Amino acid sequence: MIIPTIADVMSAHERIAPYIHRTPILTSSYIDGQVGASLFFKCENLQKAGAFKARGAANAVFSLDAVSAAKGVATHSSGNHGTCLSYAAGKRGIACTVVMPRTAPQAKKDAVRGYGGTVVECEPSVTSREATFAEVVAQSGAEFVHPYNDPRVIAGQATCSKELLNEVAGLDAVIAPIGGGGMISGTCLTLSSLAKQVQVYAAEPDRADDACRSFRAGRIIADDAPQTIADGLRVPLKDLTWHFVKTNVTNVLTVSELEIVDAMKLIWKRMKLVVEPSSAVALAAVLKNSNVFVGKRIGVILTGGNVDLDNLPWR
Structure with a gap:
């Protein structure tokens, strides 16, 4: 197993610069008020091809x-x-x-x-x-090119949190959705190297909670075909991503399908951003666990905006 390093992240950032957007970081005073925290949304829904990937x-x-x-x-x-x-x-x-x-x-x-x-x-x-x-x-x-269990892929995903750190000072934690764990692994890689004091939280649907169960059990537990509206989070952890999850993640927080829809609607309504269900899982977890995040500065990674407009989850 080849584990990527922060040097790989730096090289990746330079290599991919001509092909990606340096996505904006947005805030919402309304959502801050709902949580009682300062949230900084890294908008990978505005990335090339509509996702952090x-x-x-x-x-x-x-x-x-x-x-x-x-x-x-x-x-x-x-x-x-x-x-x-x-x-x-x-x-x-x-x-x-x-x-x-x-x-x-x-x-x-x-x-x-x-x-x-x-x-x-x-x-x-x-x-x-x-x-x-x-x-x-x-x-x-x-x-x-594995979707997530690939050191080249993880090093690339890690550039997202590198940009977040460069633009937002004093973060207490960063939260992102977890399926196979590519974004979470990249986030762990960056923060454990450049900002050890910043905690990493993963967010996951109740109906596809294998990462949460793996985290609790201390070993990979894989579901074959979980059903959730967060279609990007239906895949299990693998050995490389599990390495980062077990080593660096503070907690894995789960949310219901209704909570995902409510968070998705909130982002659409208040921030005027199109995000897909998988992307909304991170905010859903923050809203559900506001006691964990109250008074803190939190980076929230909005992972993608590729929505099937003919099959919105609230129709």
């Missing part, structure tokens, strides 16, 4: 040597990683194949194809996803 995907794609790049890249993804990998591959002019659950939002399938990627559908389970993907790689020889 553009960072890790770009770092992985532009780290490849010419021989490997010529074979193209491939991955499995519920949507955002596949979209972002297709975006990065397009920027480098190489092929990208994405294995996606047939139940993934149509908007996310369309986005992968829109960036020039090829979609191969599978059944909505981790088992089916990995089996289908193995067939794709065997046929194409493409470079596998």
Whole structure:
């Protein structure tokens, strides 16, 4: 297992700079009042391809040597990683194949194809996803870029919290959603190296709470096909991301489906930002656990804004 370092993060930030947005950090006095804390929202919903995963995907794609790049890249993804990998591959002019659950939002399938990627559908389970993907790689020889359990990807995701630290002084904690753990791992990597005093919290749906149960048990507990509106958080931890979670995360906080919808609506209404359900999980956890965060300065990572407008969770 190769564990990325802060030097990898610095290199990644320089490498991906031409291909990503340095996303804004916004505040809301209304939401601050609801929590009793000062919240700083890192708006990765405004990132290239609509999600933070553009960072890790770009770092992985532009780290490849010419021989490997010529074979193209491939991955499995519920949507955002596949979209972002297709975006990065397009920027480098190489092929990208994405294995996606047939139940993934149509908007996310369309986005992968829109960036020039090829979609191969599978059944909505981790088992089916990995089996289908193995067939794709065997046929194409493409470079596998894992959605989160990849040191290149984690180093790229870590650049998000690096920017947050550079722009907001005196943070007490940072919170982000957790599925497979790529963003949380990147956040842990940055903060444990550059700001050890800042705590890291992970937020997760009740209906896909394997990271929370893993955290409590001290070992990875994986669910095969959890059902939640936060479709980007249905995947389990792997060995590399588990390393960061067990070592650096202060707590994993879970929220209900209704709490996710309420937080999503709040961001749309008060901040005029389009965020997807997975992205709203972090604020939902802060609102539910305001006693933990009251009086503190909290970085909240809004991870993505790729919403299927024909299937909003409150319709």
